[in-house]
Amino acid sequence: xxxxxxxxxxxxxxxxxxxxxxxxxxxxxxxxxxxxxxxxxxxxxxxxxxxxxxxxxxxxxxxxxxxxxxxxxxxxxxxxxxxxxxxxxxxxxxxxxxxxxxxxxxxxxxxxxxxxxxxxxxxxxxxxxxxxxxxxxxxxxxxxxxxxxxxxxxxxxxxxxxxxxxxxxxxxxxxxxxxxxxxxxxxxxxxxxxxxxxxxxxxxxxxxxxxxxxxxxxxxxxxxxxxxxxxxxxxxxxxxxxxxxxxxxxxxxxxxxxxxxxxxxxxxxxxxxxxxxxxxxxxxxxxxxxxxxxxxxxxxxxxxxxxxxxxxxxxxxxxxxxxxxxxxxxxxxxxxxxxxxxxxxxxxxxxxxxxxxxxxxxxxxxxxxxxxxxxxxxxxxxxxxxxxxxxxxxxxxxxx
DNA sequence: TCTGGGGTCCTAGGACCC
DNA sequence: TCTGGGGTCCTAGGACCC
Numbered sequence: 426x427x428x429x430x431x432x433x434x435x436x437x438x439x440x441x442x443x444x445x446x447x448x449x450x451x452x453x454x455x456x457x458x459x460x461x462x463x464x465x466x467x468x469x470x471x472x473x474x475x476x477x478x479x480x481x482x483x484x485x486x487x488x489x490x491x492x493x494x495x496x497x498x499x500x501x502x503x504x505x506x507x508x509x510x511x512x513x514x515x516x517x518x519x520x521x522x523x524x525x526x527x528x529x530x531x532x533x534x535x536x537x538x539x540x541x542x543x544x545x546x547x548x549x550x551x552x553x554x555x556x557x558x559x560x561x562x563x564x565x566x567x568x569x570x571x572x573x574x575x576x577x578x579x580x581x582x583x584x585x586x587x588x589x590x591x592x593x594x595x596x597x598x599x600x601x602x603x604x605x606x607x608x609x610x611x612x613x614x615x616x617x618x619x620x621x622x623x624x625x626x627x628x629x630x631x632x633x634x635x636x637x638x639x640x641x642x643x644x645x646x647x648x649x650x651x652x653x654x655x656x657x658x659x660x661x662x663x664x665x666x667x668x669x670x671x672x673x674x675x676x677x678x679x680x681x682x683x684x685x686x687x688x689x690x691x692x693x694x695x696x697x698x699x700x701x702x703x704x705x706x707x708x709x710x711x712x713x714x715x716x717x718x719x720x721x722x723x724x725x726x727x728x729x730x731x732x733x734x735x736x737x738x739x740x741x742x743x744x745x746x747x748x749x750x751x752x753x754x755x756x757x758x759x760x761x762x763x764x765x766x767x768x769x770x771x772x773x774x775x776x777x778x779x780x781x782x783x784x785x786x787x788x789x790x791x792x793x794x795x796x797x798x799x800x801x802x803x804x805x806x807x808x809x810x811x812x813x814x815x816x817x818x819x820x821x822x823x824x825x
Numbered sequence: 826t827c828t829g830g831g832g833t834c835c836t837a838g839g840a841c842c843c
Numbered sequence: 844t845c846t847g848g849g850g851t852c853c854t855a856g857g858a859c860c861c
Contacts, residue, residue: 493828495828512828513826515827515828642858644859672836699833701830701831701832702831743853743854745855793830
């Protein structure tokens, strides 16, 4: 029998911070901010203290923050004030000014991410990485994977992760990924939920359509406008009607999802499709008036992207830019070049040409650089790439 | 003083080829 | 001389996820 687990670390970022600052347990804490100037003072505050004994009173508060960041995670105590993921920090400060503010520390979260995934792999090798804090695990052929519908292995993995990291997680086990993902939400935190096919009507159909992984705010809104609020209501709609209303592919998929059908395999390895770097400025910049500043950021992004490519061993040939204007509208341009590259100057050159094709009257809040059509760097490609780099060096010029 | 950063996948039109 | 039908690649935008 196919048994798939979805494992979700409980509030990973906040939990990692609580390991460092146990005195914050139970308090409203918000983790957010970015790398920009406004966040540097915040970062410095924590660096100047010793880890051991910062009294709660001396932690920075949300009300003192002045940057453009968003909330990455909020503890349960903070969520009660209506603040949560993706909310702007300045807005959050109005709802819960006294909340303690911690800067995000991705390096630290990644460390724990590696640790919990390695722990799983020692027990169950069929694991699919789904980002920093969650994975799918195929229990189907795992020794003992069928016992109690997967509960025995789920419990074992949960305990192994806690012993290795001090962190808790929640696990759902079901006939497929779709249902496992929903099941892992059922008993948070530190819970296990086992779902069988026959639980569909009682446990899945009462849920909101939005609980289906893949139905976001837009699709949910449209479903609601047709009087479809729950998965059960979605399930009784004609598949043909869904296809006519949402498109062939989406409609057919929605119908399957509502009936708990999902054949996607657990994918243990995959190659990246694209790599990108982007940054939001401290203040909106104008292409002409802030030319020097923009140009410097642009070059830096290209250099970072090139470094990322080289470190990961990839080359790419579709190079693109992303702009976000002060009105939050986004524009992208990309261009496929003849030769694969991982060279900063070649990227900067192609991205510069893209920039010339996009309107630049409005001020910008974000600039990004992306590379796609990736290939793994191998010996056969080295000659082509070095030639391309030579050409790029020769044709390099200022584009702003 | 609203609204981060890094991704994937889908759609849709046009170019181009057979 | 008014009109085909695929298939693939490229580009721009958008939905969605973590």
